[in-house]
Amino acid sequence: MPAPARSRRRERPATGARPAARAVWTALGVLVIAVWIFPVYWMATTAFKSTPAMEADPPQLWPHTPSLIHFRKVVDDPLFWDAVRNSALVTGITVPVAVLVAFASALAIARFRFRGRGTYLAAVMLVQMVPHVALVVPIFLTLSDVGLSDSVPGLVVTYLAFILPFAVWTLRGFVASVPKDLEEAAMTDGCTRMGAFRRIILPLTLPGLIATSVYAMILAWNEYLFAYFILASPDKYTVPLWLTHFVTSEGTDYGALMAGSVIVSTPVVIFFMIVQRHLAAGLTAGAVKG
């Protein structure tokens, strides 16, 4: 079953769909769209309102006089660019390393029978279930012991550990769904094992690799809890941490916060839209296809 889930999409059987029922379903569908899009819409429109417009009563459902004042406040802060650089660094290192390491493990699990394979698989999954909050204190202490607390490498190593279980699991599904016969045929035709890997497995698991990269990217780019615990100096802050400085005990600067959020979310949303099909297919490949 190498085909991804969506290629098996079939026309819904025409029987039994009465027009009235169909109208109700469509109305519900539109409601779902509204509920899930509204917070995102509200974030984006708030970012473009001046402060008096934000507090207008009744609320402006769209910015009547669009303003860039909040965006200016964000991009004029030198610490914002520090944070963007730190986040880009953390994400840029974490993603390729995580995908490479996870892919190697996925190959081992899907293509080799070896002693300890089942134990390894169970351990990987067990580790994923340990509450992150439970590990905050010991991870912080462990990183301090080796001098990695309050540092970018410390954060990268931590994120690697949290990405790996999911990434190994997803990639395993993709590798396992490439028929071995294909590789064997390539080797019969004169490919080396490495050549078969490069020409057969790599292209066929590419969607999985992309999906895993995006998952890793979102986690590394968005993570808040561990960054909050591990980083102490403001010049090492990642973007999520930097954004929280708009929240103070005197009140929250929602305009700047929303503008910052728009800037931060945009790259993630774009990447995600591009690859979401692969991600859903990958999740199902891992879970359903065995």
Next chain:
Amino acid sequence: MTSLAPSRRSATTAEPPAPARRRADRTPYVLIAPSLVVLLGVLAYPLVKVVILSTQKWGVAQIFSASSAPTFVGLDNYTKLLGDSAFWTVLLRTVVLTVAMVGLSMGLGLGIALLMRQVPAWCRRGMTFALVMAWSVPTFISTEVFHWITEYNSGVANWALGIQPHNWYTDATQGLAVATAVVVWGAVPLIAITLYAGLMQIPSELVEAARMDGAGPWGVFRHITLPVLRSLLAMLTTLSVIWDFQVFNQIWILRNGAPSSDYYTLGIYAYVKAYAGHDYGLASATAVLTVVALLGVMVVYLRQIAKIGELS
């Protein structure tokens, strides 16, 4: 699930070619070594450390002075914890919240996945777009957006409900309801899209055949849809329980990093004990108990994993 992937099974049981098999002795270990190092170093070692910490007195004195080593106190931290009525209140609150969050996320997720099969293509594309959009918004941002929507004076929710000004956070029940909404809003996209992808794997001949045999919509759902989705549902429910039981970010951010005690969940309780109370021993004991409480759920999930492990 094997009926859906007959070709795969026969493919994986085929013998690997001889040269690969000879080399296979070492190769898989080399391949898993890097991930093993990271997982052992960052997750397993700290996990062991949590257990050790939980049996020690580990406070301010131990952090700031090298001479006062942590002392072994056996199960003192646990007895202290279990004897504290606040702990039981927190545990009960965490369980109730988890049930509400998981129930709502799974119910809505499954409902939306089924709905996506019933609506016209334009509507389905719109739903996918909205869900994916919501999925990609970072938790801390979505939480702040909900915070803003429920803001005392200018929150659009208060205006829409005609109750402005209204403080959602003086009453913890209302505040936690907002937290639940944030969690569910963020969790449903993954669940709905994954389940929808699972639904696409149901052969329509199967549904047709069942209809011919006189099955109504409910019969089709019960006898075809549910069995096919069972492993996905088990996996998603278990993961949701694990994620929601540890809920921290949403409540933490909604309460501006200073939740009052009627907002405490186990995660927040452990954090407050560790960082504000400087009692790492007690915090670690809380963490260990959290893991133990989750073990029951994990067993179900691990059995699922083991089943898939056997197949491939």
